[in-house]
Amino acid sequence: MSDEFKLHRKPTDKPKRLTDKQKQTVLMVMQGLRLKEIAGILNHNVNTVNDRVTHMLERYNVRSSTALITKLIQMGYIDPQKVEVKGR
Secondary structure, three states, X not given: OOHHHHHHOOOOOOOOOOOHHHXXXXXXXXXXXXXXXXXXXXXXXXXXXXXXXXXXXXXXXXXXHHHHHHHHHHOOOXXXXXXXXXXX
């Protein structure tokens, strides 16, 4: 993101919503699944899942999965009451 864009961004602007795969991954992390387990359920390589999580950490400017989940709940992107993991 260029500095020029950052200067024009309003503090209330939210990053884009989560993709379906990102949301699915975060919900599985919330359930306590490890990346290897998530990769198996989604039939993805563990590196793909790791890259997805890393991208979300950077995108939402947090350093841990716990901080990411907290931020996404606060922003209304995920509802902890509706966590449902299939395939386990």
